[in-house]
Amino acid sequence: MTKHIRVLQIFICVLLISFSGHSQDHPSLILTKEGVQKIRAELGNVPLFDATLEKVKAEVDAEIALGIETPIPKDFSGGYTHSRHKLNFQTLQKAGVLYQILDDEKYAIYIKDMLFQYESMYKDLPVHPQTRSYARGKLFWQCLNDSNWLVYVSQAYDCVYDYLSKKERKQLEKNLFRPFADFISIENPQFYNRVHNHSTWGNAAVGMIGLVMNDDELIQRALYGIEDDGLPVGAKDNDGGFIKIEGQEVGFLANVDEPFSPDGYYTEGPYYQRYAMYPFLIFAEALHNVKPEQKIFEHKDSVLLKSVNILVNLSDADGDFFPLNDAQKGMSYKSPDVVTALDIAYHYGGHNPQLLSIAEEQGKVLLDDSGLAVAIGIRDGKAEPFQKKSINLTDGTKGDEGGVGILRYGNEDMTLVFKYAAQGLSHGHYDKLSFSLYEKGTEILQDYGLARFVNIEQKGGGNYLKENKTWAKQTIAHNTLVQNETSHFGGKYEVGSKFHSELYFFDTSNPEVQVVSAKEKNAYPGTEMQRTMALIKADGFEKPFLLDILKVVSTTKNKYDLPFYFKGQVMKTNFDFSTPKSLETLGSEHGYQHLWAEGTGQPKEDNSKLSWLENGHFYTLTTASLKDDQLQFVRIGANDPEFNLRRDAGLVIRRKNTQNTTFVSVVESHGQYSPVSEFSVNSNSAISKIELMEDNKEYTAVVVETKANGSQLMLLLANEDKQKNKEHTLTIKNKEYSWTGPYEFVKIN
Structure with missing residues (x-):
């Protein structure tokens, strides 16, 4: 009996040791022991990897020379303490990689010293003094940025884990890492326990430090969320987005399952997909390396790997992402977040050679196994051009909540982005059946994007400005129909979240005539809209043109406004208009209060034309007019005392006291103008008229x-x-x- 007890005790001890965290190899998250050896063997032979390594080394060496600073937090985004702590976590992650690759102890010492400086600070650190966030952090004004810190720092800790003594690790984990993970999760469930890009960062942060510490409780919390969070159903964040929806799953896996459609489209739009791709892919890589049984890259039909290709497809010819929903213009696939996602997707997703051409444009790689694979592929001449084609992307968990249709002609000579998607969580806009149009990287007709100056302290602490709600989200800010000067769904998130537009058809079988059509039946009670958009290349036209047919059927008479926000300088119109001596706004709410009425005209013919010049090309909008239509030139920027909005121009076609109607318009690109030669070529429209020949149910x-x-x-x-x-x-x-x-x-x- 005693012998059996002794054997059982030994067995239990073996189990305890195996789960104690001491048997796990380090590094194991992003870098692996095997991968480090391969990287060292290839140094000097892989140009892109070597160049990235030298650049990172110079950055980290400069920070080491400056010394360590961990100031007491006090600022919003863009402020000194915010920027300092952000630079710290980025530098820590890079220093960890350098320590492993170069085997230079100075990087381990730097990490150790900074970690213990944070350990000393964090024990007594209160919540951040700025109170704007629905979930305040400690190092930063919001838990989101605290989670950024832990995602990066967990990688650094993994790289120096074996360098630190057991006593040092215990001290860091007890006083810094475990309290940090508990704070952003258990103490802030309204941030952590939801489906949102914020929570994705939180889940990844808790999970990654859990993987380093071999803490199964944290890993499970990361994957599946907090079981009993005490949050009321229907709670909202500062943006009006739901924090808790009854019956909704939470945790990292839920954040993979729900926001991504089966196609790989992320419901918040490409700007926030780009931001979330770092925690999605970096945590997935860590899970793959440490917990391969999770099979994370196979989850939901490999949607994380698939989504990287989709993200690239959601960009213009310059690589800038289409500004769907809340989105800062100019964000592109050269972002460090996308470098991470692309390298991992290439390495674990079958070595798609088209991704290598994007990596060449990015000009850098991750300093890990996946980055090495990309750099070797480029070195060995395997890169192929990325083929961005016309594509229809479904939205919603099951792909049945509308979507985004992209029509491309040629080598992005003309690109239509047509949005008939779901609300897009709290970052969504009220813009059903809206569109934007591009020629190469030039916006012809634009989507405004967001009202925010990210990380610029002078503008609202770098946070969202109030004009994001009062202007950028409102329907009139987009190229789509507004009824009775009221935004879709009354501008109410809880209503808009219940509905989505429906694809009618999408056909790109003929590259010369590509058509997408969708219907919206819920934006206004009693009103149905159908918008059909065709990208056509035909004889008599220098370039492809866009044909836009917007059919409205309603149970009541209404006032309809259809705006077109053009970029550039007006050349001419074929209608007369008057300009007021003093400006007044177009309306008083739902975004209209931000539009100056700069000129008002009436159609003189059955067709009304507006031509403008932008980036050396001429463009013309031709629209079929009714005699009582009002043609209203508008300018963004009214009721904007701090100049937070761009002063962009638009033309609004207003049709009053109308029940059923159809708007028909064509947008052409034609000719060119050179300020050097001062020659203009083909500056006039190729259209003599457009006519609605038949229109019934x-x-x-x-x-x-x-x-x-x-x-x-x-x-x-x-x-x-x-x-x-x-x-x-x-x-x-x-x-x-x-x-x-x-x-x-x-x-x-």
């Missing part, structure tokens, strides 16, 4: 007539039946047209 037909030879192009739409094999017949001016499917494009004459 079942069918709509539009004709575009060219100036060159009077030839006509007609698009026929079946509004009620989109079946591909359905036969349709329509008689127009005594001529019968027959076709199969939801639409037909006809060249007349």
Whole structure:
């Protein structure tokens, strides 16, 4: 009996040792022991990796020379203490990589000294003095940035784990890392226990430090959230987004499952997908290395790896992301977050050679196993151009909550971005059936993006400005229909979150005539909208043009506004307009209070034209007009005493006291102007007229007539039946047209 007890005791001891954290190899999160040896063997032979290493070494050496500073937190984003702590965590992560690759003790000493400086500070550190956030951090004004810190610092700790003594590790874990993880999770469930990019960072932070410490409780908390968080259903954050929805799963896996559609589209939009890709992919890589049984890269049909390709597809010809929902313009796939995501996706996703061409543009790689794989692929000439094609991306967990359709002609000679998606969580805008249009990297018709100067202290502490709610999110800020000067869903998040637009059809089988059509039935009670947009390249046109058909059916008479926000200098119009001596706003709420009414005109013909010049190219908007239409030039910037908004221009087509109607417009790019030669070429529109030939419940037909030879192009739409094999017949001016499917494009004459 005694012998059996002794054997049992030994068995228990073995189990305890195996789970104590001392048997785990380090580094193991992002770098691995095997990977470090391979990197060392390749040094000097992989140009992009070597160049990245030298740059990182110079950055870290400069910080070491300056000395360690961990100031008492007091600032918002962009302030000194915020920026200092941010630079600290980035430097710690880089120093850890350098210690492993170069085997130079000075980097380990630097990490150790800074970690203990934070350990000494954190024990008695109160919550941050700035009170704006719904979840205040300690080192930073919000728990989000505290989570950034722990995601990066856990990597540094992993790299020096074996360098530190057991006593030192115990002290750091007891006084710094475990309290830090508990603070951003258990003590702030309103931040941690939700589906949102904020929580993704929090989940990854808790999980990664849990992996280093071999703390299974933290790992489970990261993957599945806090079981009993005490939060009331329906609680909201500062942006009006739901913190807790009844029955919603939480934790890292839920943040993978819910915001991503099966296609890999992230419901908050590409700007926030870019931001969240770092914790998504870096934690996934750590799980893959330490907990391979989790099979994280296979989760939800490998959606994390798939999403990287989608993110690249959501960019213009310059690599800038389309500003869907809250988004800062100019953010591109050259962002460090995307460098991380792309390298990991390449390494673990089958070595897609097209990703290597993007990595070449990025000009740097991760200093780990995945970055080495990318650099070797580029060195060995495996890179292929990334083919961005027309693509329809579904939104929603199951891909059944609308989406985003992108039509591209040629090598991004013209690109349409058509949004018929879900609300997009708290970063969503009220912009059903909105669009933006690009020629290469030039915005022809723009989406405003967000109202925020990220990390610029002078502008609201670098945080969201109030104009983001009063302007940028409102429907009138987008190129889509507004009814009775009221935003979609009344501008109410809890209403908008229940609905999404529906794809009617998407067809890019003919590259010369690409069409997307979607319907919205819930933005306004009693009103249905259908918008069909076609990107067409035809004889008589120098470049592709966009045909826009927006059909409105309502149970009541309304005032409809359809804005087009153009970039550039007005060249001419074919209608007269008057400009006021003193400016007044276009309205008083729902974003209208931010629009100056700069000029008002009436149509003189059946078609109204506006031409403008931008980036050396001419553009013309031609719209089919009704005699009582009002053509309103507007300028953003009213009721903006701190000049937080850009002073961009737009043209609003206003149609009053109307029940059912259809707006038909064409946008052309044509000609060019050189300020050097001072020559203008092809500066006039190629269109003589556009005409709505037929418009009823079942069918709509539009004709575009060219100036060159009077030839006509007609698009026929079946509004009620989109079946591909359905036969349709329509008689127009005594001529019968027959076709199969939801639409037909006809060249007349």
